[in-house]
Amino acid sequence: MSETITADVADQPGATPATAERQQEAATRKASSIEMQGLHKRFGRDTVALDGVDLEIQAGEFFTLLGPSGCGKTTLLRILAGLEEPDAGSLVVGGKTVTEVPPHRRSVNTVFQSYALFPHLSVRENLAFGLKMRGLPAAKRNAKVDEIAGFIKLGDLVERRVDQLSGGQRQRIALARALVCEPDVLLLDEPLSALDAGLRSQLQVELLRVQKRLGMTFVFVTHDQQEAMVMSDRIAVLNGGNIQQVGAPREVYERPVNAFVARFMGHDNLYPVSARHGDRLSTALGELTAEEGGEGELLLIRPETLDLLPGAVEGANHLQAVVAERLYRGSHAEFRLEIGETTLQATVNNRGRHLPDVGDRVTVVVAPEDLVTLGE
Amino acid sequence: MRKRTLQRGLTGFWWLTVAFLYLPLAVVVLFSFNASNSAASFSGFSWRWYHRLLGNEEILSAFANSMVLAITSSVIALAIGCLIGYGMYRHRHRKLGWLIVLIYLPIVLPDIVFGISEMAFFVQIHDWTGLLQPGLGTMIIAHVTFQIPFVALIVYSRFVGLDPTLFEAAKDLYATPLKRVVHFMLPTIKPALISAFFLSFTLSIDDFVISFFTSGPESATLPIYIWGAIKKGVSPEINAIAALMIGAVAVAATISLAFSRRRLT
Amino acid sequence: MSYTGVTPTARSRAMVREARHLLFTVAPGASWIIVFLVLPSAYLMGVAFMSNGPYGLPEMPLSLESFKRLAGFGFLGWSPGNLYTLLRSLWQTLISTGLVVLVAYPIAYYITTCREKWRPIMLLLVVVPSWTNQVIRTFGWMNLLAPGTPLSGLAESLGLIAPNMGLYPSNFAVTLGLVYNFLPFMVLPLYAAFEKLDTAQVEAAQDLYASPVRAFWHAVFPQTLPGLLAGIVLVAIPAFGMYVIPELLGGGKGMMLGNLVATQFSGGANWPLGAAGAILMLIATFVGLFAMRRIGKRLGGGEEVVI
Numbered sequence A: 001m002s003e004t005i006t007a008d009v010a011d012q013p014g015a016t017p018a019t020a021e022r023q024q025e026a027a028t029r030k031a032s033s034i035e036m037q038g039l040h041k042r043f044g045r046d047t048v049a050l051d052g053v054d055l056e057i058q059a060g061e062f063f064t065l066l067g068p069s070g071c072g073k074t075t076l077l078r079i080l081a082g083l084e085e086p087d088a089g090s091l092v093v094g095g096k097t098v099t100e101v102p103p104h105r106r107s108v109n110t111v112f113q114s115y116a117l118f119p120h121l122s123v124r125e126n127l128a129f130g131l132k133m134r135g136l137p138a139a140k141r142n143a144k145v146d147e148i149a150g151f152i153k154l155g156d157l158v159e160r161r162v163d164q165l166s167g168g169q170r171q172r173i174a175l176a177r178a179l180v181c182e183p184d185v186l187l188l189d190e191p192l193s194a195l196d197a198g199l200r201s202q203l204q205v206e207l208l209r210v211q212k213r214l215g216m217t218f219v220f221v222t223h224d225q226q227e228a229m230v231m232s233d234r235i236a237v238l239n240g241g242n243i244q245q246v247g248a249p250r251e252v253y254e255r256p257v258n259a260f261v262a263r264f265m266g267h268d269n270l271y272p273v274s275a276r277h278g279d280r281l282s283t284a285l286g287e288l289t290a291e292e293g294g295e296g297e298l299l300l301i302r303p304e305t306l307d308l309l310p311g312a313v314e315g316a317n318h319l320q321a322v323v324a325e326r327l328y329r330g331s332h333a334e335f336r337l338e339i340g341e342t343t344l345q346a347t348v349n350n351r352g353r354h355l356p357d358v359g360d361r362v363t364v365v366v367a368p369e370d371l372v373t374l375g376e
Numbered sequence B: 001m002r003k004r005t006l007q008r009g010l011t012g013f014w015w016l017t018v019a020f021l022y023l024p025l026a027v028v029v030l031f032s033f034n035a036s037n038s039a040a041s042f043s044g045f046s047w048r049w050y051h052r053l054l055g056n057e058e059i060l061s062a063f064a065n066s067m068v069l070a071i072t073s074s075v076i077a078l079a080i081g082c083l084i085g086y087g088m089y090r091h092r093h094r095k096l097g098w099l100i101v102l103i104y105l106p107i108v109l110p111d112i113v114f115g116i117s118e119m120a121f122f123v124q125i126h127d128w129t130g131l132l133q134p135g136l137g138t139m140i141i142a143h144v145t146f147q148i149p150f151v152a153l154i155v156y157s158r159f160v161g162l163d164p165t166l167f168e169a170a171k172d173l174y175a176t177p178l179k180r181v182v183h184f185m186l187p188t189i190k191p192a193l194i195s196a197f198f199l200s201f202t203l204s205i206d207d208f209v210i211s212f213f214t215s216g217p218e219s220a221t222l223p224i225y226i227w228g229a230i231k232k233g234v235s236p237e238i239n240a241i242a243a244l245m246i247g248a249v250a251v252a253a254t255i256s257l258a259f260s261r262r263r264l265t
Numbered sequence C: 001m002s003y004t005g006v007t008p009t010a011r012s013r014a015m016v017r018e019a020r021h022l023l024f025t026v027a028p029g030a031s032w033i034i035v036f037l038v039l040p041s042a043y044l045m046g047v048a049f050m051s052n053g054p055y056g057l058p059e060m061p062l063s064l065e066s067f068k069r070l071a072g073f074g075f076l077g078w079s080p081g082n083l084y085t086l087l088r089s090l091w092q093t094l095i096s097t098g099l100v101v102l103v104a105y106p107i108a109y110y111i112t113t114c115r116e117k118w119r120p121i122m123l124l125l126v127v128v129p130s131w132t133n134q135v136i137r138t139f140g141w142m143n144l145l146a147p148g149t150p151l152s153g154l155a156e157s158l159g160l161i162a163p164n165m166g167l168y169p170s171n172f173a174v175t176l177g178l179v180y181n182f183l184p185f186m187v188l189p190l191y192a193a194f195e196k197l198d199t200a201q202v203e204a205a206q207d208l209y210a211s212p213v214r215a216f217w218h219a220v221f222p223q224t225l226p227g228l229l230a231g232i233v234l235v236a237i238p239a240f241g242m243y244v245i246p247e248l249l250g251g252g253k254g255m256m257l258g259n260l261v262a263t264q265f266s267g268g269a270n271w272p273l274g275a276a277g278a279i280l281m282l283i284a285t286f287v288g289l290f291a292m293r294r295i296g297k298r299l300g301g302g303e304e305v306v307i
Helices: A017-030 A073-081 A123-133 A138-152 A155-159 A167-179 A197-214 A225-231 A249-254 A259-264 B002-031 B048-055 B057-090 B097-108 B111-129 B136-160 B165-172 B177-188 B190-206 B209-214 B222-232 B236-264 C009-048 C065-070 C081-113 C119-131 C134-145 C150-157 C171-195 C199-208 C212-240 C244-249 C257-265 C271-298
Strands: A034-043 A047-057 A062-066 A088-093 A108-111 A185-189 A217-222 A234-239 A242-247 A270-272 A275-277 A280-283 A286-289 A298-300 A307-310 A318-328 A332-339 A342-349 A361-365 A372-374 C050-052 C058-062
Touching: A034 A073, A047 A073, A047 A242, A062 A073, A062 A197, A062 A225, A073 A088, A073 A108, A073 A185, A073 A217, A108 A167, A108 B165, A123 A138, A123 A155, A123 A167, A123 B177, A138 A155, A138 A167, A155 A167, A167 A197, A197 A225, A217 A225, A225 A249, A234 A249, A234 A259, A242 A249, A242 A259, A259 A270, A259 A298, A259 A372, A307 A342, A318 A342, A332 A361, B002 B236, B002 C081, B002 C119, B002 C134, B002 C171, B048 B057, B048 B236, B057 B097, B057 B136, B057 B190, B057 B222, B057 C009, B097 B136, B097 C009, B111 B136, B111 B209, B111 C009, B111 C257, B111 C271, B136 B190, B136 B209, B136 C009, B165 B177, B177 B190, B209 B222, B222 B236, B222 C134, B236 C119, B236 C134, C009 C050, C009 C271, C050 C065, C050 C271, C058 C271, C065 C081, C065 C271, C081 C119, C081 C171, C081 C212, C081 C257, C119 C171, C134 C150, C134 C171, C134 C244, C171 C212, C171 C244, C199 C212, C212 C271, C244 C257, C257 C271
Parallel strands: A062 A217, A062 A234, A108 A185, A185 A217
Antiparallel strands: A034 A047, A034 A088, A234 A242, A270 A298, A275 A280, A280 A286, A298 A372, A307 A361, A318 A332, A318 A361, A332 A342, C050 C058
């Protein structure tokens, strides 16, 4: 079964100006903001899943809840869906308090991690399930199902049985089944995690374009920081039932507020600041000048901001290092450098220039404007 | 070489065992067509015992009793067992050891203890209250009691085999509690319900001991009638009715075989 | 703890809802089994400790008379009839279970050596006879073992039975009936055990041990033990309480405990004595189940036996 996914919906003959207009209208009508205040949730006696979460999500935003397993992101999503009731706190969707509204009376739909397609129903019946439960007559249901099938490019999948579908096809049916209900908010619980890498990045792009065209509020849960950065307007990083940081992808990646966020975003070059004199910071690497270092006690050096010069070159923010390891990745190379007793990771783009070998002496040039400090 | 001999010996033993298993049934079927009423020698083919069956009102009423008993008890057991199977599934994370013991009790209790304790109990209750007069009613109660566990276990295992998020997807897609039952749960477990019904039906038709002790004078089922006829003295008519019941099982076995074949390919 | 001050209303409301759900789904079935099986069994156990009144119905005061009579102490001194019945039940159970093992073990093995597509059909072939009514199957054996049949003639000419006697009613016929009845119950769990057999272990054993007998004993047999024990419990417990087969094939001298119990509840007999016999069967049942669980756990299997 081929996974042909033509991502750009607007180029397709099916997307006439009329449907585009309708979707424009849907966008203005449907998108809802979300406000959460003081959400607490505990499982059993002492497993705290959410420890007082305050969060605002704007209408039409692609918002991602990011964190390791057990951080509370899925619990938060389930509270949004109504599948879990918070022990305390309130939830407002589109201006209405829905904290105690059961899921079947919320205009919120979910794309589940396992897709949760009904095995006893055909694809068409699966797509129409929500509309049928809302009491829409059969003719209108069919029209809406055909429309969404055209929009998501399901083609002849609609007439198949669920057990004849591949993973990627199931994922798109699950998305279509939720979208066809035109919810105020769409929730996505790691919807791509069961797919292989190639298909996954294809569907990331498609999902993003669907969201931009519909202008619907998407709340997306993932543990993959790359995926979160590609997709999101804003990201909330969670750990231990608490929100660590909320911000645009660049903000979270380049200016993490603490060591947890930095490590979770993939940063390894973190060094305690032992002393500071103005903008001069003392670390295990030596003395470094930071332009706006801030007050934090940890220095973060992003590997891709570093330059490597062959041999020993003296200068401000120049560090003498030996190459301990080199990983050649084609488009770039990753280096593990030793500076005295300390190691430093550096990533260098492959522009055809000389790449140092293991054992070579190099000089690391650190730009003062790229240095940030953060709290523990 | 030695392996060959062993395998050939086993093949012989296998066919001997199969013959052992089917010999008594074959004899019953064969003698149901016997022209004479001898139980020892076959003296020509005849339908006469089958013709006699049709005129025997006792047999016809026993057949009717068997059917009423099997269908009524299976329907009641299906409803009760289905609920308890779902309850076991939904609350499977709780400590329900007592419930498991309760569910397995009717399965493991020897038939004779099952039948006699119910009989003694019904008699005592009847003495006190006048309720539970032995008859089809008490038989239905007894049959439902041993059918419930089988229905519950079949329904439970069907639910366990489902993706648990399906229940949440149904809620998420605007299904009210009632609509979840009608449009999601019942259609999803339909195969389990069908197989549970047929198993209950078969168990009821097959049961002799429990029926025997809970029955009343007017409520003899086919196995009870056959039992009585055997006790009174062997008559070739019994061969005929027994052969018919063996035939019914053979049909069921063929259907089951067809299904298992389809599943294999 | 950040929860101080949080009123746990949502939590307790959810708990009430779940408890009500549990009650609604489980209560009908659970109370049906309690009212129509647990209470009757409890009543029967109570009856066993009462005295025998006129018409065989139980009476006060409480007594252990029934158990004494089962153990062979009669109304007028030593009368071992009941005790013999009890011992005969144990003996028949032992012999028939042993014979069932001897037949089922090679059969279960043989099925696993056949081609995969035949195996379900072969298993079905073994199981189908047990789908027919027990009374009919036993009746078939009556036809086969009656005086004048070829089987009886053969036994007669070998001098095994007196002329014109037939092979039934007799203890031999009961044993045969039990073996016939319970064979499938043993084949199925043994087949399951053989199917899971780790062939690598068997091949290693064939290298290690010179004789195939020793290889079997060290590599194959221990692996089939859980299935074998499950089969023994599945056969021995119901065999011990068997009623139909000894009633039809055994005659007066072939009675087993089930018949003794049943007789006490038909006209003018002795309910407390019958109830005491039923208690023995209950004990045997629970001992068997308990043993199976213990053995299952110790062998690390603990697998469920599917019938």
